[in-house]
Amino acid sequence: MASRMSSRIAMLFAGLLVVVPLASPAAGHDPQIGVDPSTVSATVAPGGNLVQGKIVHTAEVPPTPDVVFLADTTGSMGPAIANVQSAIANIMTEIATSQPNARFAVAEYEDFGCGSNDPFLLNQAITADQTAVQTAVNSWQALPGEGCDEPESQLFALNQLATDPAIGFRANSTRIIAWFGDAPGHDPSGGITLPDSIDALQAAGSRVVAVNTPTPGNSGLDATGQATAITTATTGVFLDNVAANQVSQAILDGIQAISVTVTPQVGSCDAGLSVAFNATSLTVESGEDASFTETISVALNAPQGQTLNCTVDWLVEGALSGPEFVQQIAISVPDVTAPTAQCAPTTNPAGKSIPQAGTNPQSGQNPDGFYELSATDNVDPDPDIFVLDPATGTVFGPFDSGTAIKYTQAPGATPNAKKMGSGLSAVAWHIIGQGDAVVYAVDDVGNQSTPVSCQVPPPPK
Template sequence: MRFSTLAFALVGSVLADPGVSPASISKDADPGTSFTVDKVVTTPEILPKPDVVLLIDVTGSMGGSIQNIKANLVNVIANVSKVQPNAQFAVASFGDFSDPNRFQVVQALTGNLVALQNAVNSLSASSGGDEPEDWINALFQLSTGAVAFRGDSSRIIVLVSDAPSHEPSNGHTLDGDTIAALRGKTIRVIGVNVGLKHLDQLGQATKVTTATGGVIIDSAVDTVSKAIVSGLKNLNVTIKPDVVSCDVGLTVEFAPTETKVSSGDVVTFHETAKVADDAPQNATHQCFVRFLLNGTPGGNAFIQRIAVAVNQMGCFTCVPQPGKNLCHPTTSCAPTPYGTMCLTRPGFKADRTDDDNVKVQWRMKWPVPGHEHRVAVVPGTSADTLCDRKNTGPDVCKEIKVAKCKAAAAPEGARFHDTDQKVIGSGEL
C-alpha cells in the first residue's frame, strides 16, 4: 500500500484591509505534530469603513482655519477615500454656550462631495465670549444620536478648535458622561489644535483622546486640512486573530493573541497549527480564521482558510496470499488484532528508518500481553536492523512509536505461535 503524506494548505482571501502575507502556504505534517507559520499583517493607513465627523469650532478666532478647510476639503476626502473608498463624512459645528450656533449638525454622514463642500462653505466664524468654548457638549450630542453612524463603521470625530471647553458644558462633563458615551459608541476623538493652540490648555483634549484611542495633532491655521489627514493616519489599531471554527482533529493558536499598533504598521503573528493524535485519517479538516480590527471584522477582516488533509499513517496491512503478499523477505505477513501486517522478526526493526517515523514502521497496543515488541512495517520494507539492545523482553523495541491502529472487523489475535514471544534478552531471536 502506498503511503501519502499529510498535506497542509493554507488559503487566504483578502476581502479588504488588513493584508496578510503569505496568503497561502503548504506544509507536510503528521497526526500528533504541529508547525508554526509567521503571518505578517499590514494594517490599513486609515481605519476601515470610516465614518468621520468634522466637528469645527465656528467662534470668532477660527476664521483662518475654516477658510483652510473650505479650500482643501476635496483633498482631505480624496486622501481618505484613496485608502478607504467607502468612507463617509459629516460636518458639525459648535460655538460658545451663549451663541445661537452652540451646536448643530450641518451635514449628516454622506459620501456626496458636493453636499459636504456646501456644508463647509456655509460655515463662518463669529461670536464667542470668553476663551473656553462648548465642545464637550458637542461631543456628547454626537455620541448620543445627533449623527447616525453605520453599524460596522470605524467612528471618528475630528475636533478642530483653538480653545478648551467649558466644563460642565450644557450640563455635561468628560468624566461624568461624555467619555462614557463616546466609548459606548466606540468613537475615537482626534483633536486638531490650531491657531492659539489652547485646545489642551486644561488637559481636556488629552483626557478624551487618550480615553477613546485618539490623538492630538498641532496645526497652523493654514495647515488644518493636512493635520486632519495626519490624525486619521495615526490612530491605534488592535489586531486580534479570531478562530471562527475548526473541524475535530485540528486546532490553531496564535502568539501574540492580540496586539496594538499604529495604523499603517506591520505586525507578525506566529500561527501554530496542531493535528491531534487521533485526528480522523483519510479526511480533510479545516479551520477558518479572521483578523479583527479593534474587535470587529466589519466586512474588512482577512478571512483565512486552513485545510489539512490527514492521510493514513502506519497500520498498513498485507495480503497473505501468493502473488499478493508484498512483504519483504525479512518480514512476514502475519495476523494481528488490527489485520494482517508485515511483521519483523522479534527484536528487529526497519532498515535505514528513524525510530519515530510511523510512516514506515510502528508498534501496536496489543490486547494480548507479550507482543508489544513486535514491529510492523510498510509492505516492501526491509527489516534487518536490531532493536536497541539496552531494552529487553516485551520492551526490546520500545524505541519504535506505537501507532493508533483500529481493530480489525474480525480480530485475528487469537492464535500466535510460541516463537513470536521469543525476543532479544530471553536467549533467542
C-alpha cells in the same frame, strides 16, 4: 474664541506662522492590505505542528469610517477653517481611497449665552455624498465676536455627537470625530462636564482626533487638559500646535494615526486541526503591520491520509474588512500508520480443511499449508502483501488481500512461486520456500507492517 479685532488678530497670526513641510504621502506604507500569507498549505504529521509568522497589513484608515468634521467656528478660527474648506475634498479622497465605504458628517460649535451663537450645530448628518459635505464645510463662518468669552461649548458639542441619533452613525462603523479649535471648553457646558462628555464618547465608541491650532490671545484646545483627556480616553489622537494652514493635513494625519486592534478569529476547523497565536490581539497604528506567530497543530489522533481545513478571520476593530483578511489553511496529514498483515489457514481447493500448522516438528501434519493472505490499513484499502522466505531472503508478491496460497516448506529447494488455479476462491499461487513463510504488508505510502509467520509443519515421516 471670540475676536472683535480681526485685523489685529490677522497680523498677529501672520507673525506666528510657521512653515511646516508637507508630509510625504503614506511614506513607507505597503499599499497591500490583508493577512500575509493568506494561504497555508503544508504537510504535518499527527502530533506535529507548524509555526510561522503571520503579518496583517492594516489599511491607512480604520475600517468602515464614519468621520465627523467638528469645528470651533468662533471669531478667531477663520484661517484654520479656510484651510479645511480648501482641503476637505482631498481629505475625503484620501480616506475613501483607503476605505471606499467611508462616510462623513459636518458639525460646528460656538458657545452658550453669546447672542445667536450655536452651542452645537449639525451641518450635515453622516452621508456618502462628498459634495454635500463640502457644501456643509463651506457653510462654516468665523464671524468677528462669535464665541464671546474664550472658552467655548465643545464639551456639549462632543456630547451631542456621542448621543444624538440625528448624527446618523452606522451600526458597525469606526466613529471618528475630527475636531479642531483654539480654545478650551466651558466645564460644564450646557450641563455637560468633561467626565460626562468622555463617558458619552466612550459609550458611543467614538474616537476623537483633536487638532489644536494656536491663535493670538487664545490658550489653546488643551489649555485645561481637556483635549488630552478626551483623546486619551477615546483612544484617539491629539495633535498640538498646528499652524492654521496645516490643520487639514493634521486632521488627515490624525485619522491615519488612529490605532486599530487586530484579532485572529478561528472559524470552523476540521477535527484534529487547531490553530493558536502568540497574542489574542495586537494594536497598531492604522496602516502599520501587526505581526503574529501562528501555530498550527495536528492532533495525535487526527485522521490520516486526509487534508484538514481551517479558516482564520483576521478582524480589524472587531470586524472582517474584506476577503484579504481571511486566511485559508489546508494541512495534509500523512498516513503514518502501518498496515496489519494476517496469514490465516484456509481450505485447499477441494474445500477440505487442512490440519492446523503445528509447532511440533514431529506432529506428522501435512507438509503443505494453505493460507489466505490479508491485510488491513487505516488509509490504503488495498495494501500490497508480500511473502518472504526468511531462509533465503526471497520475497514473493505483491499479492492482494484475499489471495489464497499454498506454501510448501522444502529445505534445500529453490524458492519459487507458480500460478495455480483461477479465480479468487481458488488457491492462486503455490509458493515453495526453504523456511516457514513470513507475511507482511505495505501500504501505498510505504509503511510496512510487522511481519507475521505462517508456520508450515515439516514433511511427515
